[in-house]
Amino acid sequence: MITTNLDRMDEKIKAFSKFGALEGGGITRLSLSEPALEARAEFRRRVLALGMTLESDDIGNIYATYPGTEEGLPRIVMGSHMDSVRNGGNYDGIYGVLSSLEVAETVITEGIKLRHPITVMVWTNEEGARFEPAMMSSGIVMNKWTKESMLAVAETGGTVTFGEALEASGWVGDEANRLNDRDYCAYFEPHIEQGPVLEEEGLDIGVVEGVVGMVNYDIILEGVSSHAGTTPQSYRKDALRAASKIILDLWDKLGAIAGDLVFTTGEITCRPNIHTVVPNYVKFSLDARHQDMDVIAKVVDVIKNLPDEVYGCRLSYEEHWGRNTIQFDGRLIGYVEGAVKDLGYSYRHMYSGAGHDAQYVSELLPAAMIFIPSKDGLSHTVVEYSSPEQTWHGANVLLNALIEADRNF
Numbered sequence: 001m002i003t004t005n006l007d008r009m010d011e012k013i014k015a016f017s018k019f020g021a022l023e024g025g026g027i028t029r030l031s032l033s034e035p036a037l038e039a040r041a042e043f044r045r046r047v048l049a050l051g052m053t054l055e056s057d058d059i060g061n062i063y064a065t066y067p068g069t070e071e072g073l074p075r076i077v078m079g080s081h082m083d084s085v086r087n088g089g090n091y092d093g094i095y096g097v098l099s100s101l102e103v104a105e106t107v108i109t110e111g112i113k114l115r116h117p118i119t120v121m122v123w124t125n126e127e128g129a130r131f132e133p134a135m136m137s138s139g140i141v142m143n144k145w146t147k148e149s150m151l152a153v154a155e156t157g158g159t160v161t162f163g164e165a166l167e168a169s170g171w172v173g174d175e176a177n178r179l180n181d182r183d184y185c186a187y188f189e190p191h192i193e194q195g196p197v198l199e200e201e202g203l204d205i206g207v208v209e210g211v212v213g214m215v216n217y218d219i220i221l222e223g224v225s226s227h228a229g230t231t232p233q234s235y236r237k238d239a240l241r242a243a244s245k246i247i248l249d250l251w252d253k254l255g256a257i258a259g260d261l262v263f264t265t266g267e268i269t270c271r272p273n274i275h276t277v278v279p280n281y282v283k284f285s286l287d288a289r290h291q292d293m294d295v296i297a298k299v300v301d302v303i304k305n306l307p308d309e310v311y312g313c314r315l316s317y318e319e320h321w322g323r324n325t326i327q328f329d330g331r332l333i334g335y336v337e338g339a340v341k342d343l344g345y346s347y348r349h350m351y352s353g354a355g356h357d358a359q360y361v362s363e364l365l366p367a368a369m370i371f372i373p374s375k376d377g378l379s380h381t382v383v384e385y386s387s388p389e390q391t392w393h394g395a396n397v398l399l400n401a402l403i404e405a406d407r408n409f
């Protein structure tokens with residue numbers, strides 16, 4: 001089997017860890033910020049040194065391409081994002097870019113003949129940490145929202161708009177360069193798992209089948225606010241007490257639907273939120289995710305069958321938003337699995353619980369993802385870690401899956 005270079009892969013991770021480095025580890029490399037532009041400049045330097053051609057599109061997505069041996073074939077593209085959340089780690093996103101770069105470097109320096117051109121891609125603003133929403137530019141490419149509305153988005157906690165930051169970055173290119181289904185034929189995105197499963201099970205690789213479907217509800221309890229000292233307990237219509245009961249009931253009921261269903265109440269509003277007043281209004285979020293949409297339908301059933309009244313408080317709910325499960329391309333999943341087996345790595349099939357640019361790309365091109373383990377399952381934190389061997393394994397899988405895709409597409 002052909003493999004990439006372990007030391008070179010590790011050097012890339014360490015080199016890019018400098019851009020936005022925090023004292024004591026980790027990075028803050030918000031989209032189009034100074035450190036993000038330094039990382040882009042380093043990426044440009046490296047791909048040009050490899051003899052790749054560099055293009056960017058009108059939203060600053062970067063495409064570095066090396067030609068194939070057959071004229072006129074579309075490109076196979078691989079990559080991810082280089083921006084991070086505030087106090088993020090050295091692997092989320094950037095691992096996908098650097099493993100793709102390591103694969104391209106291997107192909108070029110080893111003289112591996114591929115029929116298709118290969119492209120290493122960098123998405124602008126995947127995290128949405130500086131400019132909301134997440135997956136902004138893949139969402140523009142896939143018409144999830146308009147470019148105009150996104151250019152007007154101001155940074156969180158500041159005044160600079162995405163459009164202004166983009167203009168100042170020097171990375172605005174041609175709209176015709178956007179990822180499309182004429183010039184490109186397949187998309188791979190390597191990524192860290194961002195969860196504990198691979199490490200817990202002692203596995204090398206996650207063969208990602210898709211991205212889980214989800215629903216997001218707000219549940220509202222309305223009672224009566226009254227004086228904390230003068231209202232006997234039996235007279236109260238306490239919305240927070242009612243919400244507490246419903247949250248705990250939901251844990252029991254949703255937990256019984258499927259062992260691998262994940263659900264979260266992460267946001268709560270309590271009014272009037274004064275320590276001497278019985279709350280009259282509580283709204284809490286419920287996020288539930290599973291790959292089987294029938295399981296999600298059961299979650300919705302549980303919500304719809306919640307009682308209208310709890311401890312004298314009126315209960316109502318609103319669906320906030322949701323998405324169906326995204327299935328990646330069967331052929332590409334097969335190439336990834338074949339590569340894993342040929343390399344002798346241990347693996348499992350899994351779904352991503354988090355969103356990735358690949359989920360939007362999958363509506364345009366055959367797409368697939370490769371996961372490597374995350375230490376302690378942690379991500380979006382400075383302690384995010386995957387070992388040099390783990391990062392190398394993922395790159396090797398990508399290289400061999402790419403070769404197989406090149407043979408068959």
Ligand SMILES: [Zn+2]
Pocket residue numbers: 081092093126191
């Ligand atoms: Zn990511």
